[in-house]
Amino acid sequence: MFNLVVDNLDETLQQVKEGGAEVVGNIQEEEYGRFGWFVDPDGNKVELWEPPSS
Structure with missing residues (x-):
């Protein structure tokens, strides 16, 4: 699994x-x-990370 920021x-999960x-x-x-996953x-699992707002 790898992680994308x-x-x-x-919106990204919907896309x-x-x-x-x-x-x-x-x-x-x-x-x-x-965090969300797809x-x-x-068949590759991907983690999505949305950092907190600054």
Whole structure:
């Protein structure tokens, strides 16, 4: 699994879902940001990280 930094987690998860990826799990909110995951069409799990607003 690898991690990508995104500006807007909700928007990015919607885009990957529309592109054919499977969103997995629930969004996790921590003091150091928000996390979401998806599995791409090749079966690779990807973590998305939205850092907290500064």
